[in-house]
Amino acid sequence: MITSSFQASVAVLALVTLHVSALDTFIAAVYEHAVLRPKGTETPVSRDDALLLMNKNIDILEKAIKQAAEQGAQIIVTPEDALYGWKFTRETIFPYLEDIPDPQVDWIPCQDPQRFGHTPIQTRLSCLAKNNSIYVLANIGDKKRCNSQDSTCPPNGYYQYNTNVVYDAKGQLVARYHKYHLYSEPQFDVPEKPELVTFNTTFGRFGIFTCFDILFHDPAVSLVKDFHVDTILYPTAWMNVLPLLSAIEFHSAWAMGMRVNLLAANIHHVQQNMTGSGIYAPHSPRVYHYDMETDSGRLLLSEVDSRPRTSPAYPTAVDWSAYATTIKPFPVQKNTFSGFISRDAFNFTALFENAGNLTVCHKDLCCHLSYRMLRKEENEVYVLGAFTGLHGRRRREYWQVCTMLKCKTTDLTTCGQPVETALTRFDIFSLSGTFRTEYVFPEVLLTKVHLSPGKFEV
Template sequence: MIISYFPKCGAVLAFFVLSVGALDTFIAAVYEHAVMLPNRTETPVPKEEALLLRSRNIDVLEKAVKLAARQVLPFLHWLGYWKGNLELDKNDIPDPEVNWIPLQERLSCLAKDNSIYIVANIGDKKPCNASDPQCPPDGRYQYNTDVVFDSEGRLVAHYHKYNLFAPEIQFDFPKDSELVTFDSPFGKFGIFTCFDIFSYDPAVMMVEEFQVDSILYPTAWYNTLPLLSAVPFHSAWARALGVNLLAANTHNTSMHMTRSGIYSPEAVKVYYYDMETESGQLMLSELKSRPRIEAIYSAAVHWSTYARGVKPFSSERLSFPGMTYFDAFTFTKLKRNTGNYTVCQKDLCCHLTYKMSEKRTNEVYALGVFDRLHMVEGQYYLQVCTLLKCQTTDLRTCGEPAGSAFTRFEEFSLSGTFGTSYVFPQIVLSGSQLAPERHYESDVVREAFWAGTNSAWKRWTSAEPRRSPFAFLGSGPGAHIIVTPEDGIYGFNFSRESIYPYLEDIPDPQVNWIPCNNPN
């Protein structure tokens, strides 16, 4: 999301699947990787340097894969190598003095030797010529790509990221979107990358048209308060769409990239948040193989039905403007311990009913609304209703990140006249802690929403990040799948030329290729 609302996406996705029969449940693993990046440069580095850096990152992944496999991990979703940096090197003949093992071959052997599926995020290059009117001047397409190797080491799928984050200038958009899925002994899986989650195509289409059970999601997500932090949004997305989501984020505290997790429709299974160290983390949790059959929540909920039946609450208080990541919100201040408020912007009206146990004099809360085009680092139409704490008692700070919140709300109901059925409610407490799952089953307790027409959605409440104690969960069987992050090289001002040494030529999965058996 960008440095603002949208997390920067970049991660390698690797997941492993054990060779077993149909399973009702499986163990999922997510690895948050502290990626080793190259120095910033506008010119290509020597091939040997690219190979060495790639190898160092793969060494870390290999340890995570083997650990996950010992814990019975069918899928390893590993935080991917930053897209240009850790991507694979080009497929020319290396210097014999370089201890070179093609990245795809090494991933294939890791999957085969550990009987696990691996999904990794790497860079793909495809030549083109003047007969193609869209061919770049350098004669090649460069794609942010996820690859999938099954437990026999076979390349079974690849996905070219369709919705690139604005700074990803070193990559090209595929001509058409790709809805990539594959079947496993524990359900049907879909794949997309980071910024894709904000778009109807492919994220929602993957679930609704292809009926996938689980999403493998490598990302390089930039946590941004108050309206977009990884764990709250990712868990809300899984809950709303009725699928499992294995989200692997890059670990880079200097860029506020952390927070990976495993989410099901009914619960946040496990997540990791650490802004204090530079260490990676492996997480495991058991998931239902086909959660959609039992999903409680449906994406087709008509969220605005209730709100449109609410008569706007009369008010003696005036609304005021506020900025949240360059978006001009309209806010109204909550003045008493209990009350009813309505605030509108264009076609969206947000209604709030609440009761505080006490109103602290050193904290100010506001009801906010946004119904416009988001114009920074991409254009996305957003609809947002949010109840949040202002950073200070100065109303000009409403919408800015708040470090903590101490006022207790005994109850509240928040609704909005959204123009879409895809709404993702989230309740975030002080320290960015998630509210207990029981609150999402109540018609009374509704928090901020961020909705977007086939583009982006989101909601939030006050609070700021806090390290989660949840990390390595898994004293029992090992995981069936492990996910890693997207590489996220786009966030480091790399040029097309500088990332070229890290790219590979990824073949069509239809060729039935097992690199471990046949590297050529």
């Protein structure tokens, strides 16, 4: 159940006291990076040209890392694809790759740069962490030689992975993660199985995954459920898709649904709707950034609980389905109609009155809404929607969604299309659903794509 009172465009699915010791909290940083990309990615470049571009991007990241460290940050997350961009082929990405060893080798590249061959990018990242005494997560490309006689070995003799690396405050490589759920990345290979990567610090236990991984059980849910991490480090190159998949909207909801900290660093590239980074705590966003107006990057910092489960503010687990089944279904509306959100066929019913109780179902999912509008704009229409099934064009994720949202126009055929502004003010609403999973992510997005820290409860 989501309950709230505010001016809404979409609704879906603490200060630390002075006596708390330093290790009970930490200062986190994320950097939204306006990446410098190659002019073209269809023709391979030399290794020297690839290094030149990557070092230009690291020059920008270096300023952010130094600034974060100067402000007391103990860890910083930089985005996916931050060193070279995206949209490569296997051949054109190859000059940008390095061989990244398993962290068990106990390696500080800054002190021993030649130990694993030519690794200037890893060396520079290690030195940035060491020289600024800060944990640094960066996303780079890993290459692993394979046996050409093996039928799974690619023609060039290398597996190529979209990879996160973490260096600690001494510059030591402490984590390496190969992205499992590739979105549209023909330049990279899928690992044999999802990797569950964690590392411990004096300020909590951390897990790692990348971008599209967040929509799947493994590795995302398993890291929290089975490995009991406190904080997820999350580099992404996320293209915002309204109404349900704006970066700040879903990432803040994921942190609340999984009840962990999420440090999300996105690329900044407005031409492809890429913006939206944040530091999200289990109960509420701490700080976030969404900017479709400028071309600049942005550093975000916030203090968060190192071990949120021990915090007095830690939210209790909610059994959504158990709650929803206690609600006597409101009369099923006769004016239910079908509509689409990102290729998903929803059942909708319109909120024609200024207040009411509605139920709409899709297959075995029933969504219940109680609401009261303080002021309804005559030229705005809102609907309650339900969907259960495989999502989108790829049909790789099974979704169950209950949503209250504003239609693009008063024409009901526009319900589900992207909307950024809303004027109708809701005094209160309560939204719940008979979901078949315990992993439910409560989204609330306000007019002009803003979050609502502290204004709703689950």
